[in-house]
Amino acid sequence: MLKILWHRLLVSIPLIILVSAITYLLQALVPGDPARTLLGVNASQEQYEQLRVAMNLDAPFLTRYGDYLGGLLHGDLGDSIFTSIPVATSVLQRLPVTLALMVGTVVLAATIGIVFGVISATRGQRISKAVDALSMVGFSLPNFWLGLVLVSILAISLPLFPATGYTRFGDSPSAWLLCLILPWAALALHGLASIAKVTRDSMKTTLDMDYIRTLRAAGVKRSSIVWRHALKNAGIPILTMTGLTMIHCLSGTVLIENVFALPGLGTLAVGAINNHDTPVTQGVVLTFTVIVVIINLIVDMAYTVLNPKVRLS
Structure with missing residues (x-):
């Protein structure tokens, strides 16, 4: 049973990374801009550009995703763009x-x-x-x-x-x-x-x-x-x-x-x-993915309890 557990966990790691990449891409394709949302319609173009640089929104997509993935591999889900609250804190509260x-x-x-x-x-x-x-x-x-x-x-x-x-x-x-x-x-x-x-x-x-x-x-x-x-x-x-x-x-x-x-x-x-708050969106989607993985793992383990003849590959 422990072998099955470790196998399922190892298979889940690429899945979580793939889901994070797809979510990040889809969020990037959604019309709108978090910098514009924060500043409102009355802000000048110069203020807008400065905020985009400060939020690293001017960097290429792959660079931004690479930075996010690097933080994720170290257990850092980032901070909310709008509230500056750590995403992990918001997720655990809800x-x-x-x-x-x-x-x-x-x-x-x-x-x-x-x-x-x-x-x-x-x-x-x-x-x-x-x-x-x-x-x-x-x-x-x-x-x-x-x-x-x-x-x-x-x-x-x-x-x-x-x-x-x-x-x-x-x-x-x-x-x-x-x-x-x-x-x-x-x-x-x-x-x-x-x-x-x-x-x-x-x-x-x-x-x-x-x-x-x-x-x-x-x-x-x-x-x-x-x-x-x-x-x-x-x-x-x-x-x-x-x-x-x-x-x-x-x-x-x-x-x-x-x-x-x-x-x-x-x-x-x-x-x-x-609000185009990408870190929070990513945090919620990753949490949902982990929950799905855990549910599937529990179901797989329960199969062997109901019928010991079942052997999961």
Whole structure:
């Protein structure tokens, strides 16, 4: 297992560098100029040119990226162009919000999705059709639109939850939970539908296997067959979809955080892109990339736990 871990980590290093290069290039191609944004439209051309030199924006693209990459290899993500705050500090301050949103969403989607999927695989066609309908709805509704609908109904018409804002867990656990329920619900629907559908299909295949018939003939309880034996053996597709759901949540947080005004990495990224703050944009994208790498690594390790016969190359 340690060999697999080191192999995955070594493969991830070129990926992170490639992502940083693509992000830096795309940011450079975005219309606008951070120097002009800082000075405003009333600044003179001389002031503008001086600020560009001071910010090293007059240097060639490859030179600027080389300087950034050199700092990155030494663990320096740079400073924000607009606030002069170290990017690492900004990322670490906002990371807990995004992680809370992601983890809560995946726990909600996986728990309900697996239960729905198992029940639909064992209880007949009506529930199975309901899962298909749920999947269609989950795939078709944008999470940001669903978030706006939930705010309109459950935060404005029925003031049960706060519409926007965030409370830290350390300040008030109950307020922290209340401010995340609507974002979790808005973000979880797509993943819930996907996990339920995959669970149902995988469980149906597993329940038709010979060893399940042997367990039934031996008088093993139905609940034990379904939840202990069949679900474990059907777990690899479910685990794969859960990992994909978490990665999907990562991109969804950008929209959901802006809908609910949550101070996470998504809102930080949007503000940085609007202001052409390249160091902050790079820092957020690299953080997202590292999170994706970690998720894939956890899923790979979990494969060997569910089925020791699985050997990852």
